[in-house]
Amino acid sequence: MEPMSDYFTSRRIVVTGGAGFLGQYIVRGLERRGCRQIHVPLIQEYDLVKLDDVIRMYETMRPDAVIHLAAVVGGIGANRAHPGEFFYKNLLMGVQLIEQARLHQVEKFVAIGTVCAYPKFTPVPFQEEHLWDGYPEETNAPYGLAKKMLLVQSQAYRQEYGFNSIFLLPVNLYGPGDNFDPASSHVIPALIKKCVDAVRTGVDHIDCWGTGAVSREFIYVADAAEAILLATERYDGSEPVNIGAGREMRIKDLAEMIAQLAGFRGEIRWDASKPDGQPRRCLDVSKAKAYFGFEAQTPFGDGLRKTIDWYRATLEPRQA
Numbered sequence: 001m002e003p004m005s006d007y008f009t010s011r012r013i014v015v016t017g018g019a020g021f022l023g024q025y026i027v028r029g030l031e032r033r034g035c036r037q038i039h040v041p042l043i044q045e046y047d048l049v050k051l052d053d054v055i056r057m058y059e060t061m062r063p064d065a066v067i068h069l070a071a072v073v074g075g076i077g078a079n080r081a082h083p084g085e086f087f088y089k090n091l092l093m094g095v096q097l098i099e100q101a102r103l104h105q106v107e108k109f110v111a112i113g114t115v116c117a118y119p120k121f122t123p124v125p126f127q128e129e130h131l132w133d134g135y136p137e138e139t140n141a142p143y144g145l146a147k148k149m150l151l152v153q154s155q156a157y158r159q160e161y162g163f164n165s166i167f168l169l170p171v172n173l174y175g176p177g178d179n180f181d182p183a184s185s186h187v188i189p190a191l192i193k194k195c196v197d198a199v200r201t202g203v204d205h206i207d208c209w210g211t212g213a214v215s216r217e218f219i220y221v222a223d224a225a226e227a228i229l230l231a232t233e234r235y236d237g238s239e240p241v242n243i244g245a246g247r248e249m250r251i252k253d254l255a256e257m258i259a260q261l262a263g264f265r266g267e268i269r270w271d272a273s274k275p276d277g278q279p280r281r282c283l284d285v286s287k288a289k290a291y292f293g294f295e296a297q298t299p300f301g302d303g304l305r306k307t308i309d310w311y312r313a314t315l316e317p318r319q320a
């Protein structure tokens with residue numbers, strides 16, 4: 001259990017997207033640190049794409065710091081289906097929230113970017129210095145670039161106004177509470193659902209997108225939340241900082257590992273007509289350690305087991 005933190009006990013914190021997957025872990029982490037004034041603007045009351053709602057949120061909640069997680073997100077399928085919506089909403093939410101934070105004298109703004117902002121062919125492990133060396137992988141470029149503009153805004157505002165906005169780049173998240181909807185899920189929940197459902201229904205094969213030859217890195221959601229809270233408390237720099245576990249894995253190996261943990265013994269078929277996304281992804285995580293003392297703690301197998309157990313306990317029975 002984390003010690004009480006002077007930073008959080010004495011401040012009003014707004015967590016946009018605080019009811020989402022990552023957001024729930026951030027809120028729990030704030031509570032464990034003794035933060036008594038946590039505000040989550042739900043979309044039903046504050047649609048953060050709308051400027052009037054953003055202004056009303058700042059006037060009502062009067063935060064000292066904002067952790068901005070609200071976003072429209074999804075896997076390759078969702079990114080391909082909604083590039084316009086992902087670009088417009090993510091850009092507008094972030095740009096308005098940062099500008100209004102400055103105008104409302106907010107002390108600190110924590111903008112959450114994404115590994116999707118990196119160029120398609122970044123040398124592995126991805127270092128923050130390479131962020132501007134090329135265009136992102138096409139399927140997630142509108143989403144990744146919309147988020148990357150918040151880095152530009154953060155740096156420009158620090159330079160012109162002395163506004164304290166930081167920018168973090170988490171790699172793919174996974175864990176209990178993830179989105180398992182096949183229309184929008186990321187690769188880990190998609191594979192877990194396929195394997196667990198196949199075991200339950202007795203199906204002898206599963207179909208997966210792409211070749212399986214590309215690689216990804218994953219961070220357990222509770223570890224990512226810890227990183228964001230450490231950065232909120234300790235990091236006040238203008239350089240972007242990667243948040244990851246520093247472990248690269250081929251999608252084929254991931255599928256086999258999930259199949260084994262889920263008890264699925266059938267065939268894994270790959271559909272090469274579907275896109276693979278970025279060829280390789282793995283972050284250099286040394287800056288997070290140097291700047292705010294973060295290192296991911298959860299072993300990958302443990303995190304996957306917890307996620308599979310959560311899916312079985314929470315979602316599977318209702319779908320039977």
Ligand SMILES: NC(=O)c1ccc[n+]([C@@H]2O[C@H](COP(=O)([O-])OP(=O)(O)OC[C@H]3O[C@@H](n4cnc5c(N)ncnc54)[C@H](OP(=O)(O)O)[C@@H]3O)[C@@H](O)[C@H]2O)c1
Binds near residue numbers: 041042046070171173
């Ligand atoms: N998941 C990943 O692998 C990953 C990786 C890197 C970075 N990130 C970043 O981490 C953050 C959290 O992601 P997540 O996976 O936790 O996503 P999530 O579960 O979809 O959470 C996003 C939250 O934002 C809210 N939201 C969306 N549009 C909104 C609007 N117009 N006004 C107010 N709230 C709005 C959503 O509310 P509703 O659900 O009610 O619409 C939801 O609660 C995002 O910024 C994402 O870009 C995620």
